[in-house]
Amino acid sequence: MNGKLRTIDLTLAGMFVALMAIGANITTFVPFMVIGGVPITLQTFIAILAGALLGRRVGAISMTVYALVGLVGVPVFARFGGGLSSIVSPTFGFIVSFIFTAYITGKLIEKHKGMKVYIFAAIVGMAVNYVFGTNWMYAAYKLWAAAPEGFTYxxxxxxxxxxxxxxxxxxxxAGMMAHRLENSVLSKSSFRNINRVA
Known part of the structure; x- marks a missing residue:
């Protein structure tokens, strides 16, 4: 595949930006599903799907666009958040981690298309999300945010x-869904055929 983004790449990336916005706010009306300032969302699930279905490059681009759209003020983050002030939020690390989650998930399944590989890649992607986001949150509370009483690692x-x-x-x-979609729909689609030729 060459370095150019095709129309279908941009379309699918945009679709996942929209899905991330929906997944981020699916629990907006259930406030008790916020633990330690962390809303329970479907974002990790969607970030994994982005990498698994779109590949490491387009998947990571879609998550980057999602972060940038939120930073310019569009309310696409959890609890309809957005704007540059989001950077200082203790949970902003999770938003950044979605880029790596999509990239690593896509990278791990580039050459091996078995179900086990998809599930393994999805678990690794989730682990990246947790490790990066949680350590960012800890650093944020220690360095600039007001940590709750008794806060520890x-x-x-x-x-x-x-x-x-x-x-x-x-x-x-997500791993199982991506594998099934790959073998039933995507492998025969113009998206896959275009990328093979490129």
Missing amino acids: KLVWAWMMVPLPKDIILAVC
Whole structure:
């Protein structure tokens, strides 16, 4: 594949930007699903799908565009957040991590298309999201944000244990879904055929 982005790449990237905005705010009307300032969303699931279905390059681009759209003020982040002030939010690291999640997920399944590889790549992508986002959050609370009383590194990881089972299940589902879509639809689509020729 050459370095040029094709119309279909941009279209699919835009679709995943929209899906991320929906996934970010799916629990907006369920405020008790916010643990330690971290809203439980479907963003990790969608970031994994972006990498698995679009590939590392287009998947990462779609997540980058999502972050930039939010930073310019469009309310696409969790709880309809947006704007440059989001950078100082303790949870902004998770938004950045989606770029790496999509890239690494896509990279791991580039040459191996088995179901096990898809599920493995999805779990690794989820782990990247957790490690990057959680450590960013810890650093943010220590360096510039107002940390809650008794805040420790163990506590921030304890917060993340709440959504972890959900994200593991969704990661596995994302890997399985991506594999099935690849073999039933995408492998025969113009998107795949174009990229093979390029």
